[in-house]
Amino acid sequence: MMNEWMASLRWIFAVSERFSRVDRNGRSAAASLLSTMGICFGVMTLVVVVSVMNGFQMSFVDAIMEISSYHLRVSDIPAAEREDFLEWCRTDRLVLCAQPFYEAQGLIVGESRKEAAGIVRGVEPDVLSEDAGFARELKIVSGAFDIADGAGIVLGSRLAGLLGVRVGGTVNLFALSGGRDVALVSGNRQFVVSGIFECGYADINQSYAFISADAARRHFGGGSEPVYGVKLRRAGDDVVAIPLLERRFPQADVRSWREYNRSFFSALRIEKNILMFLVFLIFIVVGINIYNGMRRLVFERSGEISILSALGGTKEEVKLIFIMRGFMNGCKGVLAGVALGLLASVNMKSVFLFASRAMYAVECFSAMLLAPEKAVWIRENPMYQVYASIPARIVPSEVLLIALFGMAAPLAASWRASHTVLNMNVAEVLHDA
Helix, strand or coil, X not given: CHHHHHHHHHHHHHHHHHHHHCCCCCHHHHHHHHHHHHHHHHHHHHXXXXXXXXHHHHHHHHHHHHHHHCCEEEECCCHHHHHHHHHHHHHCCCEEEXXXXXXXXXXXXXXXXXXXXXXXXXXCCCHHHHCHHHHHHCEEEEECCCCCCCCEEXXXXXXXXXHCXXXXXXXXXXXXXXXXXXXXXXCCCEEEEEEEEECCCHHHHHHEEEEEHHHHHHHHCCCCCCEEEEEECCHHHHHHHHHHHHHHCCCCEEEEHHHCCHHHHHHHHHHHHHHHHHHHHHHHHHHHHHHHHXXXXXXXXXXXXXXXXXXXXXXXXXXXXXXXXXXXXXXXXXXXXXXXXXXXXXXXXXXXXXXXHHHHHHHHHHHHXXXXXXXXXXXCCCHHHHHHCCCCCCCHHHHHHHHHHHHHHHHHHHHHHHHHHHHCCHXXXXXXX
């Protein structure tokens, strides 16, 4: 039985390959090549677009989760259970690290009396060494992350610009939200700027300031309670970790990163889904072209189909010839498209720089032809440099989904077009031939 099936598959594959290469007028070979190229460029375009979109979006998402929201925020832990909680975090396989912090909103005043609202967060001085994700996303551009003495403060780059301060300058936490045992407004909360940082999310650069946990407890009041920022090995593990924490520490308030910046994450997801849908339309167009071309091929090959049927080939086997052809065209296009898409994504910096120089050359050439006096004012678009600095993020599951859809479109079109074979009358075709 297996030998018969393999023999049937071999002749079906051989006839399918023959049909794809040979035609009296050469139209089948051209149609096959065009359909394969359509799938190839569709897959390549979608892989590149999704990878670049991931690069743009994940630079925001990573900064938010690693610096601002963490994967989990755990608060309201009784003082007697805090050491047990930290021990649980150190031993649980889902948890990467856990760091306590204090947070308050405040009005910060610089040396030149410039003011800016910000979020003041008190963290442990060794947070960079204990939290690898925090250290990776928070890039110190001036000075150092030095808050151990309790008098240092680290500002976001845009916040430092709004305050008009540099490293070595002083700022005052003029107004702070906190407990009743501390003054709401004070001119004595002076800090020396020890460092300035940048990250991939502009709002954090504009609103965050870091001081030591000891200084935070002192200035936020005795009623300020620590919040524990928990980093998981995978962000998606929050759905597993939250029930575990709630059973182990029932009094704790546990919140996931999904609850913070919900509208922002939803907007990014909608943007990506719409973009993927629009690019997926390429495959629909390619599938329609394959369907029309395959129907034409069935009618053109009606004589050969009738001969195959007369020699003992069933209609289902003859249908498989055309389905096999669509499947092979899809595989060739998908493999080439994935390879080209991954190659372009890995070298996206070079692609953007090449596009920048190409656009600059075209603009200069056009100006020299139409308005030579304006050619000296033409410059390369600086936005290409910005795009080139953002690395593409390749997600294997998304590439696999694109590849499967790229193979499904020609396969479905070939399967639908091959139904024409079932409507053929072998005797009539042979009589007309």
